Amino acid sequence: MKAADKKRVLREMLFARRFEERCYEAYVERKIGGFLHLYPGEEACAFGVLEAARPGHDYVITSYRDHVHALKCGVPAKEIMAELFARETGVCKGLGGSMHIFGVDHRFMGGYALVGGPFPLAAGIAKGIKMKGGDEISICFLGDAANNQGVFHESLNMAKLWDLPTLYVCENNLYGIGTRIDRSTAVIDQYKRVSGYDIPSAQVDGQDIDKVYEAAQLAVEHVRSGKGPYFLELMTYRYRGHSMSDSNAYRAKEEERMWGKRDPIIILRDRLIEAGEISLDEYSAMDTEILEEIETDVIKFAEESPEPSAELLDKYVLAENDPWVHGGAK
Ligand SMILES: Cc1ncc(C[n+]2csc(CCOP(=O)(O)OP(=O)(O)O)c2C)c(N)n1
Ligand SMILES: [Mg+2]
Known part of the structure; x- marks a missing residue:
């Protein structure tokens, strides 16, 4: 990654961090309700992989921990926040909430509550790409515990059988809610589990964006060139509890x-400081600017x-009312 790109990504990552910290506060203030799963600590995963791909062109799908992936795909921050505040200007008209962010225009295919649900959806998207002959790839970010779902194995088998353009990214934060990986999973190294499907894989440090980016470049190139699926395991950690309702009492300090x-x-x-690309003062100024932007642009818009309106209640229930279904996927 070039220095200018690294500086841009640093700002994007810091924005995502501050955005989510603000979500935490808004939840405590009861301005956001329902479930809320936050991503602080794991940012280099989404940013490193998507920086090596083509967000907005490639299709991206993930779990309920989805705000940051949506941001990097280009879904406007204020529309995500409005969605969390359950407002009509939200990216899903305020009817979806945190776990169901969806941005068709940016090819962000959601936000899913069911653990493992996106595995086959990502394969299906990839099958569609292949049938249409496009150069897009389908990128599926999921957690470590999701790999214990049967659908993981069914999807990876088909993805390889049909050599689908799918990049599976495992964000291994070592826990599935309060259960540590070695208490739930027979094979700890997730990248080894896909050898049974003859899918190439790698395991890298998910805290170092340069390493993630480098590994993702190889993975993206493999998938885009038509060689079939790839599985990238990123070793990472979430700073907060699993969701807002988790007291986070199960991890050693x-x-x-x-x-x-x-x-x-x-x-x-x-x-970047060591390379003379940015000073600590510049970084602090950037941070202040981000905090201000979040208050004046994002929170204000949502609030x-x-x-x-009540009329919206059944508007998006049936496909016949849905212009997107009739217009076709962009
Ligand atoms: C099918 C299904 N089973 C169980 C749950 C409850 N559940 C929600 S998150 C979660 C753990 C998932 O952990 P992981 O895949 O590692 O993702 P992380 O939350 O760590 O990012 C479980 C069991 C669910 N949402 N869906
Ligand atoms: Mg996990």
């Missing part, structure tokens, strides 16, 4: 401290937007 020292944003920031 020492473990949390250790991962806290490997913050993906600080790693990139310090590398001032109307709630969905």
Whole structure:
């Protein structure tokens, strides 16, 4: 990645971090309700992979921990926040909420609550790409625990059988809610599990964006060139509990401290400072500017937007009312 791109990505990552910290506050203030799963600590995964791909052109799908992937695909921050605030200006008209962010215009294919649900959807999207003959790829980000769902194996088998252009990215944060991976999973190294389907794979440090980017470049190139699926395992850690309702009492403080020292944003920031590309003062100024932007553009927009009207309730239930279905996928 060129220095200018690294500086841009540093800003994007910091924006995503501050955006989500603000979501946390808004939830505590009861402005956001329902489920809320946050991504701080894991940012280098989404940013490193998508920087190596073509967000907005390639299709991206993920779990309920979906705000940051949507941001990187280009879904406007204010429309995501409005969605979390359940407002009509939200990206799903305020009817979806945190777990169901969906941005057709940016080829962000959601946000899914069911663990493992996106595995076959990603393969289906890839099958569609192949049938149409496009050069897009389908990128599926999911957690480590999702790999214990039967649908993981069914999907990867078909993806390889048909050599579909799917990049599976495992964000291995070592936990599925409160269960540590070695208590739920027979094979700890997730990248090894796909050898049974003859899918090439790699495992890299998910806290270092340069390493993620480098590995993702190879993976994306493999998939885009028609060689079939690829599986990338990124070793990472979430700073907060699984969701807002998780008291996060099951992890050793020492473990949390250790991962806290490997913050993906600080790693990139310090590398850029060392290379003379940015100063600490510039970084702080950027941070202040981001915080302001989030208040004045994002939060204000969400707060001032109307709630969905009652007429909207059944408008998107049937496909015949849905202009997107009739217009076809973009
Ligand atoms: C089919 C299904 N089973 C169980 C759940 C409850 N559940 C929600 S998240 C989760 C753990 C998933 O962990 P992982 O895939 O590692 O993702 P992470 O949350 O760590 O990002 C479980 C069991 C669910 N949402 N869907
Ligand atoms: Mg996990």
